[in-house]
Amino acid sequence: MNTEHPEHAEPRTATDATAVTAGTDADREAAVDKSLSRLSLPAKVALLAGADMWSLPADESIGLGRLVMSDGPAGVRGEHWSADDPSVAIPSPTALAATWDTELVREAGRLLAQEARRKGAHVVLAPTVNLHRTPRGGRHFECYSEDPLITGDLGAALVAGVQDGGIATTPKHFVANDSETDRYTVDVHLDERTLRELYLAPFEAIVRKATPWGLMAAYNQVNGTGMSEHTALNQEVLREEWGFDGVLVSDWTGARDTVRCALGGLDVAMPGPATVYGEHLVAAVRDGRVPERTVDDLARRVLRLAARVGLLAGAPAAVPAELLPPAIDGEALAHRIAARSFVLLRNEGGLLPLAEQPGRVAVIGAAAARPRIGGGGSAEVLPARTVTPLDGLRAAGVDVSFATGSDALSNPAPVAVPMTAALLDAAGAELAGTVVPDGFVRWIGELPGRVAFADLAQVRLAGTLVPQGSGTHRFTVRGAGRFRLEVDGRVLFDDVLVPEGDDPAAAFLAPPQRLFSVELTAGRAVDLVLDHTLPQAAGVAGFGLVSFTLGHAAPALTEDELIEEAVAAARAARVAVVVVGTTEEVETEGVDRADLALPGRQDDLVHRVAAANPNTVVVVNAGSPVLMPWRDQVAAVLLTWFPGQEAGAALADVLLGRTEPGGRLPTTWPAGAADAPVLRVEPQDGVLPYEEGLFIGYRAWQRSATAPAYWFGHGLGYTDWEYEGMEVRHLDGADDDDPYRAVAEATVWVRNTGGRTGRETVQVYLAHDGVDRSRPDRHLAGFASVQAAPGERVAARIRIPRRAFETWDTPAGRWLVRAGVYAVEAGRSVADRRLSVALDLPPRS
Secondary structure, X not given: OOOOOOOOOOOOOOOOOHHHHHHHHHHHHHHHHHHHHOOOHHXXXXXXXXXXOOEEOOEHHHOEOOEEEEEOOOOOOOOOOOOOOOOOOOOOXXXXXXXXXXXXXXXXXXHHHHHHHHHOOOEEEOOEOOOOOOOOOOOHHHOOOOOHHHHHHHHHHXXXXXXXXXXXXXXXXXOOOOOOOOOOOOEEEOOHHHHHHHHOHHHHHHHHHHOOOEEEEOOOEEOOEEHHHOHHHHHHHHHHHOOOOOEEEEOOOOOOOHHHHHHOOOOEEOOOOOOOOOHHHHHHHHOOOOOHHHHHHXXXXXXXXXXXXXXXXXXXOOOOHHHOOOOOOHHHHHHHHHHHHOEEEEEHHHOOOOOOOOOOEEEEOHHHHOOOOOOEHHHOOOOOOOOOHHHHHHHOOOOEEEEOOOOOOOOOOEOOOOEXXXXXXXXXXXXXXXXXXXXXXXXXXXOHHHOOOOOOOEEEEEEEEOOOOOEEEEEEEEEOEEEEEEEOOEEEEEEEEOOOOOOOOHHHHOOOEEEEEEEEOOOOOEEEEEEEEOOOOOOOHHHOEEEEEEEEEOOOOOHHHHHHHHHHHHHOOOEEEEEEEOOOOOOEOOEOOOOOOOOOOHHHHHHHHHHHOOOEEEEEEOOOOOOOOOOOOOOEEEEOOOOOOOHHHHHHHHHOOOOOOOOOOOOOEOOOHHHXXXXXXXXXXXXXXXXXXXXXXXXXXXXXXXXXXXXXXXOXXXXXXXXEEEEEEEOOOOOOOOOOOEEEEEEEEEEEOOOOOEEEEEEEEEEEOOOOOOOOOOEEEEEEEEEEOOOOEEEEEEEEXXXXXXXXXXXXXXXXXXXXXXXXXXXXXXXXXXXXXXXXXXXXX
């Protein structure tokens, strides 16, 4: 059987419903105009700011419903951040990108839409399509890749999938929000060619291919102008040049100036109700600083969004209920994506896959029992269940022993006892009460008992702990504001914790903390009381946020004792599976990474286990690159990213060979931190210059004297492939104005020369024969996946768009096709190119 998978053959990814609903566009626009004409200036302005943390207000006078937004890069949280309202947690965006599969990502988008409908949300704040400029980027896990082409293609696929389900998206953060340090104020300086060819490129591809109904403006400035008020990029490029007709929403609290935001094209300022719009914008119109027609434009786009998602009377929804996709089994899809995203980096001697009955397997590492299934911040969701690696292997019938080995968490976990939370006013009167399952409190946008944030002054957390062991117990307080901690009648802390920097989300993304030690006796109950007085700063209290943690750690073995215990378990087993990874302390939204090393003593653990058992498999549970100084000393290395709620089930399937690890690296992994081409994330005097220009990721590595640990595109499977031939042909009708129209097609024939059915991701790169040191040596031009049985020969067809042959001419202010002879190269990674065919591209007529 010749199985072709040309899912990447045509880059356009408009929704399936487009052809059916295209005739209703005029009806929607007519309803929008009619509604707009009935609104007063204050009523129009009211549409442009949040009514609360997550929604835009309803207006019964025109039949406008309440429009709800939700975070959603790896699952849709809805309006509540609570385990009582669980969400399906899919793998992190880096994992999605590692599949190199637009159809699978589109299916993930449909699942997100299904979750949004279940949660009562109309807009999913995703995908995040900033680039992996540097591996130190703290939000690296929430973005796709270092390459703009794969980022744009996968981002367009996710947008298309979500909007297939009648739910809007907001690709973010427009633009150059590629690191977290001082993200609220940083001024990114870069030249126009770099901006166009790298950082704007994914957004342009998504806008032109998938027609997103929304977009989110970044916090940062670009070349001196804040992105919420950047007329040149928001109005001239995004709307006039690309044709974007959707809503531009601020990042939360990112709108800072009434007039500049309105004139700069910012449609919605979030959250509300206190924003730079409202009465401030009404006044600006009435005194002539903002034309009313500008407000009309902003309001029209908000009404258009409401019409598209079915919230405006008289306007047909873009996707009628009868055209919604079939129901998706969320857990099954999360499982499938995870397995397809796992990247097998090393497999010496073919240790993997293990036999169905592999004998005793020593599973080692704290992350085996407590994995990170997703990144922190906007990408975090709470699923109804999580399958840990230990759970997955045990459920698969594997004979498992377990040893912690090393716990990389330096912060104690939330105290694991139910706690009562009393919400108090300024006089100490109780407004409402609730029970939380442990010492972690997070309320965003809505408080228990529907208490108003303006009335809340203090939260009192109380519970009883019965220690399981005698000795030194550690307690931590994490959060922003005043705290008073009392343990067993003894006051351990009574002071104020203040987060660093100006980022209003720092109170829960990277909160300050204090640590205390107390001697306790096993079995003797102690009372815990933590009083938290909310800070008065508008950036926290006005943000509609309460977030703090009472942490606890019982006496434990020393790190040396834990590692010795793990070594003994490894010696007694046939195979050792060591699960290592990052923690929420080093890889999360809001802070960049100080270094790329695994936290704690995890490297020591791997070295010791590998010395004790030659059959050592290391599973890397990280959303972005980490250093692996032991990578050549172990038999196998499997990268699982942040794998979502089905982590352990997918891992068991891959380790036992029930499923092939299908992932390929969407970004290059360095061998040493200093080797990475770009490391700087810290601004100087408020400015972060992108001095490297076009040379990030593999574009820079190709000219480096030092090779990375693993190249962009790398990934092994459980079979072998031979690249047998390639043909490249020009395509007719490629002279129109669509930069994503294919101008050439590469057909690559590959044969499965191994002993089992497998899947191969065929990658095509372009290298121009001209000597131009200002451009990278080669760049990704397309990709496709094929599947074949043992001995089978299949063809992968990859269509190459005109944009792949273009470069931005800054003096001319336009894209130019670089005619000439190109090497069209096909292979398994950017460094493993097996075939090359010359293509003579004539000048465009």
